Amino acid sequence: MTDLSVRIGDVVAKNPVMLASGTAGYGPELSGGLDMSRLGGFVTKGIAVHPWEGNAPPRIAETPGGMLNAIGLQNVGLEAFLEDKVPYLNRMRTADTVVAVNVIGKTVQEYHDVAKGLRGCDAIDALELNISCPNIKEGGIAFGTDCVAAAEVTAATVEGSDKPVWVKLSPNVADIASMGVAVEEAGAAALSVINTLLGMAIDLEKRRPLLSLGWGGLSGPAIKPVALRMTWQVSQACSIPVLGMGGIRSAKDALEFMVCGATAVQIGTANFANPNTAAEVVDGMTTWCDERGIERISEIVGTLNA
């Protein structure tokens, strides 16, 4: 039987399959349709230092091969998170599932404050920074679209935290590899590649957007080729581990990301269509490796012939 365990810096996961932030709440939400103990890891919905209300509906729209969302990072805030959500995360850790908390903020200071507030919290293995949030001090331009701002917010979070900091890169940039290099130099322990691609869908007859915000983040199988390309580029340019994500819904998809350089993968939108996707991916990976006599799944990481 293949050893599915992987190492993301100092964090060891029993298998490379995780749930992506914003697609599985804080854990209990998906537990009716998925045995959470099967997961190698789990990334929570983004947490800010204070609660955020999120956007007005409609917040989602289905598009060919995917969906757009503009939830607006509605979240309970750090205090309620520690009080209400951490007990469940503790249970997941007991089941040997890696737990990462996705961190959001509107200023560098806010990211730092969340990181500081989570110090000493044993339920958590790592932080994952969502740097696609608008930087209100810079006119709302996302931290993740500027190398300097991305490095600054990474360094400030690393400085505030006692945990490894993973950084989730935005694909809405000209050169994602240089973003990866910038946050690696700022102290990131791993890179999550990729966040959603900005997109738009409209109602032709009403001539208005389908999302209240006008546009939103595209996810699902439609973005897989983009995500695969970026996973490959970032893993070539950086020396820290890459977590690959974007449109994964089968073991084959997940394995493709690993061959392109991802040490582990995250499953997101597919959870909505089938909450059991992650468990099916783990099973499919095992079968695939067994059939090929692969002893450790980590052997296949970055083995693309290109």
Place this chain on the structure above:
Amino acid sequence: MPDSRSTVLENRDLGGGVWLLRFRDPTIADDVGPGQFVMIACSPPYEPLLLRRPFSIQRVEGDVYEVLYRDVGKGTHRMTKMQVGDEVQVLGPLGNSFTMPRPDETAVLLGGGVGIPPMVALADALEAAGHTRWAAYVGVSGIVDEGCFVGFDERWPNDDRVRRATMDGSIGFEGHVVAAWLDRGITGPTRAYACGPMVMLRAVADTAGTHDVPCEVSVETMMGCGVGACMSCVIENRAYRDGDEAARKSMSPYDRWLLACRKGPVFPSDRIVLDDGGFLH
């Protein structure tokens, strides 16, 4: 809340784009409350990803349950192609249920179009609980979509407690369901329940408010997952919108938008803002 495979027993075209879908599935039919819903996968998993669609459960009998749906878009159109014997991935039952009335209260059930099914479920639950003091006012636009009455037609074909209304007067009372309700009058302790288009829910809530009748509504919103993970299906908290500065400050901004799948789909009508900005219907 298991994810289960339900077998199609019947997929009946009721005309006017309205369909009745009956499934056999003991896992889901086991414990359903009136007002709960299921998330139905409209396409086989090997096709490009398509989000599931939420439908209120209309009736449960043994290990069989049924939903009513209207062919309005890509997902529901695919559902019309489901064949007897097909196995369909269904997640449920999800969400909360209506609060049962006090024994002295008359339960008034108001349903519009494909919002009628949860009223059928509630009438069934009331009967099962021995609460025979209920009246239903159900409305459609006319002959064209009278198929929406199927739940009441099959269960209570000739029952004075069920009043049918059509906007064009082709069947039963001419006018909307609130007019039909007021036409019979509100007497004694009453509790109202409603499901239908937002404009109808607003009219029901206004009428209930005017007559001091406690009222619960089941809302339809755009849902991604049905279990609280995607946070798409929100409806606005009235206390947050209408509250003064002090009231607002005492609340978490997180509670401005309530998840219809977890906190609902049934809400006290005065708790939420009954407005979808015209995005649905």
